[in-house]
Amino acid sequence: MINLDLYAPLMLPKEELFTSGHRACQGCAEALAVRIVCKALGRNSIVAMATGCMEIVSSPLPTTAWQIPWIHVAFENAAAVASGVESGLKALMRKGRLPHKKITIAGMAGDGGTADIGLQALSGAMERGHDMIFVCYDNEAYMNTGIQRSSATPFGASTTTSPAGKVKAGQETWKKNMPEIMAAHGIPYVATACSAYPIDLYEKVKRAALVKGPAYVHCLSVCPTGWRIPSGDAIRYGRLAVETAAFPLYEVIDGKYQLTFDSPKLKPITDYFKGQGRFRHLTPEAVARIQERITRDYEKLRAKCENVNK
Amino acid sequence: MTKPADQFKWQELTVGFVIPEPGTAREYHTGDWRSTHPVWDEKKCIKCGRCWVFCPDMAVFQKADQYFTMNPDYCKGCSICSRECPTEAITMLEGK
Numbered sequence: 001m002i003n004l005d006l007y008a009p010l011m012l013p014k015e016e017l018f019t020s021g022h023r024a025c026q027g028c029a030e031a032l033a034v035r036i037v038c039k040a041l042g043r044n045s046i047v048a049m050a051t052g053c054m055e056i057v058s059s060p061l062p063t064t065a066w067q068i069p070w071i072h073v074a075f076e077n078a079a080a081v082a083s084g085v086e087s088g089l090k091a092l093m094r095k096g097r098l099p100h101k102k103i104t105i106a107g108m109a110g111d112g113g114t115a116d117i118g119l120q121a122l123s124g125a126m127e128r129g130h131d132m133i134f135v136c137y138d139n140e141a142y143m144n145t146g147i148q149r150s151s152a153t154p155f156g157a158s159t160t161t162s163p164a165g166k167v168k169a170g171q172e173t174w175k176k177n178m179p180e181i182m183a184a185h186g187i188p189y190v191a192t193a194c195s196a197y198p199i200d201l202y203e204k205v206k207r208a209a210l211v212k213g214p215a216y217v218h219c220l221s222v223c224p225t226g227w228r229i230p231s232g233d234a235i236r237y238g239r240l241a242v243e244t245a246a247f248p249l250y251e252v253i254d255g256k257y258q259l260t261f262d263s264p265k266l267k268p269i270t271d272y273f274k275g276q277g278r279f280r281h282l283t284p285e286a287v288a289r290i291q292e293r294i295t296r297d298y299e300k301l302r303a304k305c306e307n308v309n310k
Numbered sequence: 311m312t313k314p315a316d317q318f319k320w321q322e323l324t325v326g327f328v329i330p331e332p333g334t335a336r337e338y339h340t341g342d343w344r345s346t347h348p349v350w351d352e353k354k355c356i357k358c359g360r361c362w363v364f365c366p367d368m369a370v371f372q373k374a375d376q377y378f379t380m381n382p383d384y385c386k387g388c389s390i391c392s393r394e395c396p397t398e399a400i401t402m403l404e405g406k
Contacts, residue, residue, distance in 0.1 A: 006356075006360070007358050007359065009359040019336050021338045022340075023338070024366060026387060027366065027386075027388030027389070027390050031367070032365075062313060062314070062315055063335045065335035066333070068332070198363050232390050232402075235364055
C-alpha cells in the first residue's frame with residue numbers, strides 16, 4: 001500500500017510567486033511560509049506588507065523577490081493599506097474603470113506588526129469587514145532587528161530585551177493569543193497554521209481567500225537564528241510545536257471551532273524545548289509551570305471544539 | 311545584474327522607489343553563502359517532492375527524469391531537505 005500522503009506535496013502548484021534570491025537566513029521557515037502562502041493566493045492578488053524580516057529580505061532596493069504586486073508600508077498600517085486597496089478596487093470596478101474580477105487582497109506582517117504595533121489597524125480593518133486576508137508570520141520576537149521580545153514571545157524565552165540571567169529567567173509574560181482576539185471580532189474565518197504543514201497552510205490560505213469578508217491566518221514560522229537552533233531543524237521544531245500543543249492548529253469558521261491537528265496523547269513540552277537555545281536556562285519548575293498552562297489552554301480549546309460538535 | 315543600491319544616482323531612481331520588473335531578486339545568487347551542499351541518491355529517492363516543498367529558497371527543482379536536484383545558484387545549504395527526506399536519500403557534503 002502506497003502512503004499517498006507522502007506524495008501530497010506534488011499536488012501544489014509549481015509556479016513560484018516568491019522567487020529565489022531573497023536574502024533570508026539559511027533554513028528560514030518564514031520564507032517557506034511566504035512561498036506557500038503566495039502559491040495559495042495565486043497570481044491575481046495584491047500584497048501589502050508591513051516592515052519586518054520578510055520585507056527586508058525580499059526587497060533590497062534595486063531588486064524584488066515578488067512576482068505579484070506588492071506594497072511595502074510602515075510597521076503599523078499593513079491592514080489599513082490592504083483595506084484601502086480593497087475599497088479602491090471596489091470603487092473602480094463599480095465605476096467601470098476596471099473589469100469585474102476576483103482580486104485577492106492580502107495584508108501580511110510579522111508578529112510585531114500584528115500583535116504589537118499593527119493591532120489597532122488590524123482590528124479596525126477586521127471590524128469594517130473588508131474582503132481581505134491578513135496573514136501573520138509569527139516567529140515569536142522581533143527577529144529582523146536582532147531578537148527583541150514582542151508580545152507574541154512565549155513565557156521563558158530568552159531574547160536580547162528579556163535576557164535570562166541570575167535573577168530573571170527570560171520572558172516573564174505569556175504569549176498573546178492573537179487568533180482568539182481575531183475570533184472575538186466575529187469574522188468569518190480565523191485559522192492557525194504552521195509552515196511545517198505546508199498542505200494544511202495552503203488549504204487554509206485558499207479557504208481564507210475564498211471566504212467573503214475578512215479572514216485571518218496566524219502562521220507559526222520557526223526562526224533558526226532567533227530560536228538558537230540549527231538551520232536544518234526549522235521544520236522539525238515547527239512540527240514539535242504543534243505536536244506538544246505549544247501552538248495548536250485550529251480553524252474558526254463563522255464562530256465554530258475545529259481542531260485541524262488533534263492527537264489524543266500530546267508530547268511533553270520538554271521535547272519541544274530540548275535543543276532550543278532560547279529555552280536552555282529553564283529550570284524544571286518553570287517547565288512544569290509552562291506545561292501546566294499549555295495543557296490547560298489546550299483543554300479549553302478542545303472544549304470549545306466539542307461544544308460545537310454537540 | 312542590476313547595480314547595488316549605493317551606486318545609483320538619484321536621477322536614476324524611479325518615483326516612489328517602484329521596482330517595475332517582478333522577480334529581479336533572481337539576479338542575486340544566494341548560493342555563495344553555502345558551506346555544505348545536498349547530494350541526492352537516486353537509488354533511494356521515491357520522488358515524493360518533500361525536499362521541493364520544504365525548500366525555503368526555491369532552490370530544489372524536478373528534472374526531466376522526475377528526480378529532484380538543487381540549483382547551485384540559490385541553495386544556501388540549510389540542510390532542511392536532507393533532514394526531511396523520508397528515505398534519507400539526501401546527504402549534506404562539505405564545500406560548495
